[in-house]
Amino acid sequence: MDLGEINPVLLVASLMVAATPLLLAAIGELVVEKAGVLNLGVEGMMIVGAISGFAISVETGSPWLGFIAAAIGGAVLSLLFVLLTQFALANQVASGLALTLFGLGFSALMGQSYVGVKPPSMGDIHIPLLSDIPVIGPILFQHDPILYLGIALVAAVWATLKYTRVGLILRAVGENHDAAHALGYKVIKIRILAILFGGACAGLGGAYISLIRVPQWTEGMTAGVGWIALALVVFASWKPWRALLGAYLFGGITVLQLNLQAAGVAIPVEYLAMSPYIITILVLVILSADKSSAPASLGRIFHASH
């Protein structure tokens, strides 16, 4: 056992990379749930995003096009959820589960010819001056652009929900869709847009795994990150910055326990492997002890009956 082999700078830098797929998926789902829709298909949309992004960037050689394709792929799959829940008024839980199962199977089919292929690399941004600062530079200022996009999205979602009219209307729809309808807001339209945004974010998160974090394609490679994202939204009390905190905590402990495993610490591997889940949930449960509660219309079917 040699803890000295763990490089703290690399550890913190890779923590942010490990957390980004989770963060992207969670911030998308947060918006969806704020609009009063419970989409359990995050895992499915992520994996479809992962293969869409992977395939397109391999075919075109451009990781940027890949990420755009991933966002579109996730959003297109979420359209299926829109169709089921917003027009056919199907149960959201069942539809979400179906979406996940469909996404896992469909992505495996799409990805058959991409197993073992290496995708083009995106390359990191080296922010001039800032990235040269010792310690802080490699940790904060030498990452790929999508990682920064993730953080920017959290800030944008937070500001939009808190300070803008669009955000207020979105929250109102999630809180009481009947009252929002009575005031003349287009409940279905707003929810569709939120679901598409959630799908696009999940797709980006999936592609981040297949294009940057791993980077290769294997079946079922999202490995439950979508489910963690769903739990994260709840435990973060539907607050964007808490979701960021939770994602980094989860990513951090994941990376740390991998390092500890590699260093041969005398703790059974199973305990190390479960630690990110337990610690993240514990911390967020303690944080969520305040009164903030779920959007009141979450998961309820809206039908304009009068």
Place this chain on the structure above:
Amino acid sequence: MTTPLLSLQGLTKAYPGVVANDQVSFDIGEGEVHALLGENGAGKSTLVKMIYGLVKPDSGTMLLRGQRFAPPEPRAARADGIAMVFQHFSLFDALNVAENIALGMENPPAMGDLAARIREVSETYGLPLDPYRTVGDLSAGERQRVEIIRCLLQDPKLLIMDEPTSVLTPQEVDILFETLNKLRSEGTSILYISHKLEEIRTLCDHATILRLGKNVGECAPAETSARDMAEMMVGSTLQTPERSGREFGEVALDVSGLSVPSPSEFGTALKNVHMTVRKGEVLGIGGVAGNGQDELLGVLSGEITTAPDAIKFNGQPIGKLGPTARRKLGVLTAPEERLGHAAAPDMSLTENALLTGSVREGLENNGFLKWAETKSFAEKIISAFDVRTPGPENAARSLSGGNLQKFVIGREVLQNPDILVVNQPTWGVDAAAAASIRQAILDLAAKGTAVICISQDLDELMEISDSFAALNEGRLSAPRTTTGLTVDEIGLMMGGAHGMEVAHV
């Protein structure tokens, strides 16, 4: 003749199985307060929803200042200067007052400016309101203020008010009427829906009466008696509740030294409440909304438990008992909020009948439910209280407010309680139904039930109660017999000047 502000011509709207509006025509003039009268289900709500753009008419036209007016959605109606205060408040519980108001405006100013304007308007019109309070913690009366202020901020040309005074005190009603008169003098027209005929007589210039979706007559309210208007509305002779001189029995409920904090952050704590109610007595409790009414009901129903001795039923301490145990003893309650508190909105009437009736009506057997008996209990309520619904299998949500109110009151009355506590028993209920609910309460009292009626409708309290007390900031005034009680005295009791000198008033 000048062009009316809004002219309705032959509006018809049919839903499957029912014609909600059948060839309704009338005009609303500029600066006119126009009353729309009718029983529950007469089609008033559908009519105003058409004006507000929520429902499209099947046929007929509307003219706004002579121009054809067919708002495809409320946004368009609001843009044309039409604002509406809803009967079922369309508010968002988790958002604060300012956010709720911003949602009802087309181009709201920044939050800080909006909050300042809310404060200003609310003070101008005597409807005090803190813009940063969460709406979920407000009382029904305060929630209505939010709706009214939301409309006033938009400088409407036509203000539609659906049952605006049902949750206000007389003083608040006076203030509201001043507000409305001020708006009228500024040239705003008001379409005013109410069941309170006296109000319409004092406030409105013109009245249109709807019955079963048809315009059955118009009148000038100031020149028509309330009774005549009621009879036009109902289409038959109206019964007023009768009260026979009664002897009271021994004390059934004894509350002494009751102090409890409110379960809600913004609620009102009850402070040292004393009262006794005798068998056969109706105690009316008045007061402005949000002065501890909900907490008092909670304490009496067992939702909030207290020290055992604070509440005694026939001498037996029950303060620690929960609602089911109290129901078993015969202490029944009907809370104010119909959907969500008194009834589960998405459950059928049969299921709702079971929820409070299972103990006393013997509707369950070792944990198994007796559906046949429950259904016949629900049917009994429906027929005894004239609840208009196709049958007991319909969801509580599908009933109109007044019909559901008849159901929830009937459900308790038919269980032969020893003590019945009702909060706002006739809120949003039409004249005929309100009269039958009051009659049922009086009949129950005549059989020896002790009744506590919490209400903001003073006329109602004066009509049915034997003694009267008022809640003010969680304190209950000493109950007084209603015979000979004047409006001034009541106002003082509600204002909190218990026993203080009245020289400077």
